[in-house]
Amino acid sequence: MTARSAFTRILNVEDARQAARRRLPRGLFEYIDRGCEDEVSILANRRRLDAIALSPAVLVDVARTSTEAELLGKQHPLPIVVAPTAVAGLVWHDGEIALAQAAARSGIPFCVSTQSITSIERIAAEAGADLWFQLYIWKNRRRMLDLLDRAWAAGAETLVLTADTAVGPNREYNLRNGFGIPLKLSWRAALDVALHPRWAATVMLHALATGQVPTYAHYPAEFRTRLGREALSDEISLAKDVTWDDIRLLRQRWPGKLVVKGILRVEDALTASSHGVDAIVVSNHGARNLDCASGPTDVLPRITEAVGDRMEIFADSGVRRGADIARFLALGARGVMIGRATLYGVAMGGSEGAARVLDLLSAELRTTMGMLGARELGSIRRAEPSP
Numbered sequence: 001m002t003a004r005s006a007f008t009r010i011l012n013v014e015d016a017r018q019a020a021r022r023r024l025p026r027g028l029f030e031y032i033d034r035g036c037e038d039e040v041s042i043l044a045n046r047r048r049l050d051a052i053a054l055s056p057a058v059l060v061d062v063a064r065t066s067t068e069a070e071l072l073g074k075q076h077p078l079p080i081v082v083a084p085t086a087v088a089g090l091v092w093h094d095g096e097i098a099l100a101q102a103a104a105r106s107g108i109p110f111c112v113s114t115q116s117i118t119s120i121e122r123i124a125a126e127a128g129a130d131l132w133f134q135l136y137i138w139k140n141r142r143r144m145l146d147l148l149d150r151a152w153a154a155g156a157e158t159l160v161l162t163a164d165t166a167v168g169p170n171r172e173y174n175l176r177n178g179f180g181i182p183l184k185l186s187w188r189a190a191l192d193v194a195l196h197p198r199w200a201a202t203v204m205l206h207a208l209a210t211g212q213v214p215t216y217a218h219y220p221a222e223f224r225t226r227l228g229r230e231a232l233s234d235e236i237s238l239a240k241d242v243t244w245d246d247i248r249l250l251r252q253r254w255p256g257k258l259v260v261k262g263i264l265r266v267e268d269a270l271t272a273s274s275h276g277v278d279a280i281v282v283s284n285h286g287a288r289n290l291d292c293a294s295g296p297t298d299v300l301p302r303i304t305e306a307v308g309d310r311m312e313i314f315a316d317s318g319v320r321r322g323a324d325i326a327r328f329l330a331l332g333a334r335g336v337m338i339g340r341a342t343l344y345g346v347a348m349g350g351s352e353g354a355a356r357v358l359d360l361l362s363a364e365l366r367t368t369m370g371m372l373g374a375r376e377l378g379s380i381r382r383a384e385p386s387p
């Protein structure tokens, strides 16, 4: 039995989510799965996507459909980018490498988070994926520029600046369940780990056996601490004074493609375009940051109309089915980012688990396109809203 066939009972992203729930300590599962404050927005994202109906064209020969997409000048077999997710390396040992390997197998980009446990250098060496690099701006901009040099040297050609995390989000469940960075030892945390021995065996024992205790791999060496300890310096705390001046600086310094992630206003999309940004991600950060934020589906059509001829537009937040990818594309996105779905997959079974999730989403997208009579992504149409 191949490792991949071990997941034949996982038939959709929700199945992978339940498998992840069983495997991960509760504190860690909630960190990847839940939203913020009253968690209104996480349900709203689902409802907003469900409210978008697509319009089938009938009697079209769909013996051959293509999900090929050109994303930032490169051809990919799917219109998907694996989103940056902090601490994926706690979900599975070397979780970021596992995600990047799954992305490479599907021929799609993997976006490395600033807050990755595995360094971009190791991911590049071991996964062979097309790597993007996501940036959170540190208080000390000089150190941030050093990090950019590292990302470029490691082969990342696309830089994604996350613009929607101006302050730290309010996630009360993390306080209740005791999960947080730095990791804190407590009886509750110890019991949580003890109740999830498969996770403890793959992540904790592996870390102990290899001596690779989890740490934020992109912190400068002199500030790098184990996740169990407080950060050693304020220089690498996330800056709260990030403005369009930083985009100007990044545009001057970054030789590759520049993407701004977390846009929800037409004006901001226009300003990004006037700063020479190559693409934006219309996103509410998977409902993890601002519970009363609008959703990407609310604004995507207007943003596409305003700047779609000048920049590429990506969207994320809430993709759980291939049909959700089709919905975002019908509203004007060229591609989507996927956060939790592939994290559930990697939690369930490393690279093979993440690959299973990508295969399922790809198959669902093809089925949706066949039913819609859409031979290529550009033919997917939204149904006319009822009068």
Ligand SMILES: Cc1cc2nc3c(=O)[nH]c(=O)nc-3n(C[C@H](O)[C@H](O)[C@H](O)COP(=O)(O)O)c2cc1C
Pocket (backbone or CB within 6 Å): 031, 032, 033, 083, 084, 085, 086, 087, 113, 114, 115, 134, 162, 261, 283, 284, 285, 286, 287, 288, 316, 317, 318, 319, 337, 338, 339, 340, 341, 343
């Ligand atoms: C556990 C977790 C960690 C995340 N960490 C980051 C991050 O470090 N940087 C970032 O730009 N976005 C981060 N995100 C947001 C994702 O990039 C993406 O916008 C979001 O997950 C999309 O929604 P979805 O999970 O419903 O697909 C994170 C999301 C999750 C679930």
